[in-house]
Amino acid sequence: MAYPGYGAPNAEAPQMTADPLWPYYSRCAGQDGQIDVTELHRALAAANLDGTMDFSEEACRKFIAMLDRDYSGKMGFSEFKELWNAVNSWRKSFSKFDRNRSGTIDASELKSALQELGYSLPDNLITLAIRKFNMKGKSTFPFSDFVSCVLSLRALTDQFRSRDTARNGTAEFNYDDFIQVLMSS
């Protein structure tokens, strides 16, 4: 009798290869069947039909670092699909608030876009978010920085919620746990 990892076929494989995103993923992934920073950069650039998917390698490194749950330094299919779905759904929110079609949003538009995604942040945190995620040090936010910001906010919120056991808006951390949450966000 075989166990997963001892020669048994991966139970998820049939669903994965039937997924409509699988052909594109497997074309972009390297020989090892995984997607590294350069391959992700190429995969998103090739899909950049309307110019909004213009992500730098630095942004791609952040996306992998934030979604890389098995710490392989690369993306498997489920991690790639998670990013792909997130990018496509957040693109709509971003475009809705990029009223002048400049490809960037300002602080108040960022606040509204985050609110629409369920994150109500006070103005001081919006200012901090722009400063932390804006890779060019500007006061407006291109879509790639918006994706980094929401990915980080989503990961932090999930981590906070899992420790807010009493559901009263407070969470307790020990030191190593606290540092790990930061290093992974």
Added chain:
Amino acid sequence: MAYPGYGAPNAEAPQMTADPLWPYYSRCAGQDGQIDVTELHRALAAANLDGTMDFSEEACRKFIAMLDRDYSGKMGFSEFKELWNAVNSWRKSFSKFDRNRSGTIDASELKSALQELGYSLPDNLITLAIRKFNMKGKSTFPFSDFVSCVLSLRALTDQFRSRDTARNGTAEFNYDDFIQVLMSS
């Protein structure tokens, strides 16, 4: 009678200008007497006598974001001096553990260097630290990434300690506070 901010001379000014670092600071600072990303990049590059102070503009943006306590987006004299002292003291630790003089340290050397500075992190957090702060996605750490890592670790540890009121290694956060601490690190 005048109060600070209502025409009274800044009480700290005489001490500041007598500081040995002040002449260098005021030469590097712009007309506004503050140091922005480009000026910091130039100031550190000019002081880069032994090649270890080679910081990218991206690293300089991170340093300002992490030390910018008045949210001006620039560095005043006290913030610049804090960075200057930190960089010079951490350089000694870094060089001590960069045994092959490659200008980079690996995971085990990073663990020892952080330990010497008072931060005992388990191996999994060392791996996460390299992944988060390594701007080139490599497995070794140049000095500039080491400075970003220690600045962030120091800021987070101070934030954690200030909330560990019972001194038992746990700290409680509400959501906005938690997001603010992580966005400022």
